[in-house]
């Protein structure tokens with residue numbers, strides 16, 4: 001049985017004081033969360049504060065990106081070993097905003113996956129199609145290509161050490177959610193693609209859904225057979241909303 005993972009992606013939101021309020025609220029509500037693992041991916045600069053506040057709690061934490069380099073003259077970048085210094089468990093890799101706004105290619109994302117794994121972090125690799133790609137019936141081609149790049153660079157067994165997040169770009173921050181059936185179709189496609197190379201990796205790997213998941217739709221999405229959790233943007237910024245998703249996980 002795959003565990004449900006609910007991970008918050010705060011993106012570039014928050015402050016020291018809102019981080020404190022949010023995490024205190026989450027810690028208080030965690031007693032109600034029975035069937036999900038929970039994590040928050042915070043802006044780099046708040047990770048020391050997050051680590052202090054969450055140390056010893058049931059909530060894991062991580063970053064939203066990392067450098068493909070280990071150290072050196074890379075102004076403004078953050079390395080995997082720096083994330084280890086603050087006990088990050090996860091690093092989001094290849095979010096669609098990194099791909100579209102910062103030009104991250106499939107190959108770069110695959111390299112970052114390798115670097116994260118090499119440092120003992122658990123990469124959450126994001127894949128997903130644009131609206132025009134969905135309308136042109138290219139969802140499977142796009143998602144397959146993005147996934148294949150990671151497998152080609154890292155091997156199929158390495159994939160099992162990470163987490164996949166299917167995030168249709170048209171559903172991110174738009175309030176437009178994929179229907180449970182739309183999500184299930186793509187999740188099943190992803191799992192089959194992995195199974196074609198290794199059935200046991202396919203059985204094991206968690207595939208999260210991301211894109212306007214909120215308390216009102218989480219239960220239906222999380223009930224789908226191949227949906228193993230959520231990567232949550234906007235609704236991860238309020239303790240009540242995020243906990244509402246965490247408690248919607250099926251037993």
Ligand code: 13P
Pocket residue numbers: 009095167171172173174175210211212213231232233234235
């Ligand atoms: P929203 O939940 O705000 O749509 O964002 C999803 C996302 O991009 C998570 O990584």
